Amino acid sequence: MLVCDDERTLREMLRVLVRRAGFTPTVVDGVTAAREALSSRDTPFDAVITDLMMPDGSGIDVLESAKARSEATQVVVITAHATTERAVEAMRKGAYDYIEKPFDNLVLLATLEKALEKGAVIGENRRLRDAIEGRDRGMIGTSRAMRELRDMLARAANAPTSTLITGESGTGKELAARALHDWGSRRDGPFIVVNCGALPENLMESELFGHVKGAFTGANAAKEGLIPAASGGTLFLDEIGELPLSLQVKLLRVLQERKVRPVGGSEEVGVDVRVVAATNRDLESEVDEGSFREDLFYRLNVIRVRIPPLRERPEDIRPLAQHLLEKHSALQARRRTLSDEAMDWLVRQPFPGNIRELENRIERAVALSTGERIELADIRPEGGGSSAELVAAPPIGEGFDLEAHLAAVERAVLFRALEASGGVRKRAAELLGMTFRQFRYRLAKHEDDPDDSVE
Ligand SMILES: Nc1ncnc2c1ncn2[C@@H]1O[C@H](COP(=O)(O)OP(=O)(O)OP(=O)(O)O)[C@@H](O)[C@H]1O
Ligand SMILES: [Mg+2]
Structure with missing residues (x-):
């Protein structure tokens, strides 16, 4: 399987993921290197995963070279949200599918699995399916x-x-x-x-x-x-x-x-x-x-x-959190446990983005925590609770600026929704009962804001 991405961390993550799914990755950092890899092999690749925007060219070039080498090679394109239109172009040119960043590892595995089924590569041996199902069996919950x-x-x-x-x-x-x-x-x-x-x-x-x-x-x-x-x-x-x-x-x-x-x-x-x-x-x-x-x-x-929704069955949070912790520890090849304090905090959260939000939070904590045990600070959003404080107790007094305050509240709400949706704007818009366009318009006002804090 050929993996092509200019971003080093993503490349390494994909290498591990592909290997864990039972494939042998050839990892390259751009279009030129991808072309070399494609032409220097006797047998074509089963699949190609490629980023879309790279300094030395476009993933579409990689796609075209791969397809020219062999029609049977299945290509999955990774795209940032802003370049979805190019991804649609890639589909038209024969890509099997595209996934948007940030993506869930299992989504990538599942997409690859389907792509390879289409290329009739896995047929009998179903390595990927085992990799996925072995870790993600059934529907967890005791409620x-x-x-x-x-x-x-x-x-x-x-x-x-x-x-x-x-x-x-x-x-x-x-x-x-x-x-x-x-x-x-x-x-x-x-x-x-x-x-x-x-x-x-x-x-x-x-x-x-x-x-x-x-x-x-x-x-x-x-x-x-x-x-x-x-x-x-x-x-x-x-x-x-x-x-x-x-x-x-x-x-x-x-x-x-x-x-x-x-x-x-x-x-x-x-x-x-x-x-x-x-x-x-x-x-x-x-x-x-x-x-x-x-x-x-x-x-x-x-x-x-x-x-x-998860808030109607809070007793499922604990077993789900435990399951998702094991799942992402396995996927990221790290041993992690949750501190009692972190677990107690999770159980009390409303989770407007439901299990996907819980999962994003845990996946990120597994990736970012430095110790073996995930502490409350690793799992609680930055500035946790401050948007609520901001609304309940605005800092009124001399020099209070209502416009600036309302903008800060709006910003906190938008970012909170983005967090709940795992960064997927379309879902964040849904969580706020807005159309995607309205959401994008409001967000654009805050995105260039160099001040990252809520205040
Ligand atoms: N009961 C459960 N046990 C274990 N994992 C779960 C459970 N419910 C959901 N998940 C996990 O939560 C994530 C979101 O689930 P899924 O994609 O099925 O939701 P969805 O309802 O289709 O969401 P959306 O409307 O956003 O597409 C997935 O990674 C899924 O594996
Ligand atoms: Mg869905």
Whole structure:
């Protein structure tokens, strides 16, 4: 596997990760070195992970060289949020997928796994799957809500029935969807994830349904869609609420007729998929407003699984924290424990970003703590509690500047939401009930602020 990144720390992290997943990494620091590595080998690489923006060129150049060397090489692009558009370009040019920084190690492993399945590399030996599942088995939690959820998933797993999973951001919707797949009779079939909000409408259609050769400019070869690729397994439609209306109609037809027609094609192909959809939106009210089709909603909502937010089941925090600590200690190859004080503090937090937020906090603490034991200071956000103090007890007196104070409060709230979402702006916006544009606009006012403190 070829790893290409100009940033040394990321390179080293990827080296360890790839090696731990059972592959032999060749690690290079830029486009020129990547080209050399690609041309100097007798056998092509199974996969390439490349950064997008590097001093000596673009990851797209690496992609093109890799694809020219062998079509079978699967390329995963790593991108900063600001360059997502280039990532979409990379997809158009044949990249398998892209992940945004900062990323979760397991997300990268899972993406690689899927990429390699597509390149038919792992087939039998499933090394990556073992690496992932060995560390991330099942759904942790001792609360009554969690026990009921596991029961429900176990019962629903063997039904062929469409299932709708609802829950706030970071509650474990994708994990629940995987449980439905892994615990059911289709477990040996593919589990295909479609993020309905990730691609523009025109790319989305051919991504989902596939296209025939010559269907549009740039369609030099026929491509199988994700829906037919899920045949015999599970199709997970993540963020289903983001699916444009025109595609909602087309998806409905697939569910009704069990057939798909690739873009530009004249023949339909039969598909046998179990559909699991997830959303953090209130689809019922979107149906009322007319932004989500009622007929599709009823097709999907045959079984409904609701995942409660973490604040409704605080007794799960402790076992989850312990599990996530073990997971990230293993992934980062460090032995870490949590001090009682740190654990007691965690248990009292509201976690608006749910388990994802808890996980981010623990992952970061494992990475940054210097001692074996993670102390409260390692896990509590910097300036912890100060945004609350700022609102409750503003420093009024002579020279008090209301505008500056309100700006500081706004800044604290925005950064708090970013922290809860693990730096993902789209989710942070959701946590604050804003559109992404509104959030970006407000954040832009603070980002160049050289003063990092809340005050
Ligand atoms: N019950 C659980 N036990 C162990 N890990 C969990 C549990 N629930 C969630 N996680 C972990 O928390 C993280 C977030 O979960 P997941 O991605 O499934 O959430 P989501 O609801 O799909 O979030 P989003 O709406 O943000 O996409 C994942 O790393 C997942 O493995
Ligand atoms: Mg999700």
